[in-house]
Amino acid sequence: MFVYLVLILKRGGLGLKMWILAAVLTMLCLGTNNLILKATSGKGLSKIHMQFYFYLTAFLLTLGYGLVQGFEMFTLLTFVLGSLVGILNANANIQMTKAFEKGPASITAPLISTNTVIPVLSAALLFHEHITLIQWIGIIVMLASGAVIQYVPGKNGRDIEIDYKPWMLHVLIAFFSLGILGVLMKTSTHLQLDTVNMLISMYGGGALYLLINSFITKENWLPTELKIGAFMGCINLVGYISYFFALNTGFASIVFPIVSLSALVVVIGSCWLYKERLKVYQIIGIFTALLGIVLTKI
Template sequence: MWVAAAFITMISFGTNNTIFKWSTGNGLSKLHIQFFFYFVAFIVSFGYGAMNGILHFNLFTILLGSLIGILNANGNIQMSKAFEKGPASLTSPLIGTNALFPILSAGLIFHEKISLLQWLGIVFMLGSAMVIQYSPSSKRNTSYLPWILRVALAILSFGILGILMKTSTYLHINSVNILISMYGGGSVYLAVCSLLQKEKWRRNEAGVGAMVGIISVFGYAAYFFALQFGAASIVFPIVSLNCLIVVLAGCWIYKEKLKLYQIIGVFSAVLGILLTKI
């Protein structure tokens, strides 16, 4: 079940990233879409918790959840800025290495036991996620120092986020309360960022953000379930393969063609998944 939950998270995140790709290509603000998605997800998760009588907050839960939400929002912001500053061909693959942080913490901090074959599968999945996102034809003027800084901040944000998510399940904190704190804290952070950047608001950003928010609630609920009952060192690589959904959606929606190295990446990702299940 926890493997299935990890796949649900992968599909949810991939779907949302596809929506982000489409929306930014149509001139919508990724910052505003994130704000609406956080705000709607906060309302949905809070309503679910209230109806089921599972709202039990303390200062630690609120702070931990808010920090997770801020790190996720900041990671997305830094990633979008990195695309503006440096080579797109390397930005996604480099940021994808953030999964190494929670994977290593699973063994070093949470003492998970992973077999040699499973480690091989993890390497295949992470390598595939990096290869699939690589785009050698991308050309743009590069400001290397700002680009490297943005990439490093995105890697740290997403990497620490993964460790904190595993920590919340390790401490048996109710995932609904973490989600509410995560979306609430993230909403406040994004609202402040929006005020500082003074971007123009568009009406359809609310609709797109609401759809992303609902998908996100299901994705993160499955994510916490997978981390609670499964091996984090396997869950994180599976989730990192959400780039597969983006690539396949590009083939379907934009009629993009898979390059040879991407096809190899897809097959090596499947091999990696199989190895982790042996």
């Protein structure tokens, strides 16, 4: 079924305007995965095991797609870059889950999403891409919004429970992991490396990294971890296939802002499911951070 969906999307058999729906589907898939990470935090489930099943499922599905469509020549560079992307992504997801346990997801997710500052700046410095005035405004808005969102007043004025220091540490690690990941993804695009081979290397390298970590942590394996991890792997891969389809057939200046709003899924879902309460200035900070993300993509 998955391969059938991919083949239809690749051939453009669902209509000329499907790239818009594909971008929305990507946004929903990535946001849903992050919301699942929030929902499973503090439930006694191993973050490493869930991520391992996540990567293993996506690896097998991607490998199956490659076997159907055929492979381009694998190179050492593709394997190294893809594996690094997988490891960084796995680490970012684990750190994000830990951050969810220390603070509200409605603040954590938008704050981590501002990592787009790193690949935008690297595009100008390393790849000599032009950054427009609007994008610079977006970068400044995101940095200012990040400062507003993470600010928590003294105990007498505190409505949101945040274990501040460990929460901020996990947020920063996830922020830089995803930011560097974006730089590596841009590098792979610049070098015109095959996308399918990159995904296979990414999911395969990430799964191996997580398996090694599982031997180190020696946590108990639970059946629930397999079910949730496999489900997330399917969602993630469908999201990325839709992402590539949208970028290949639509306008990137519209696709990127749509996909970047995945953090909004976590914000709305967290407030709805967990009744998280935010101060007015934090609500403004969240929406201006999302605005900054959109501006950097225009």
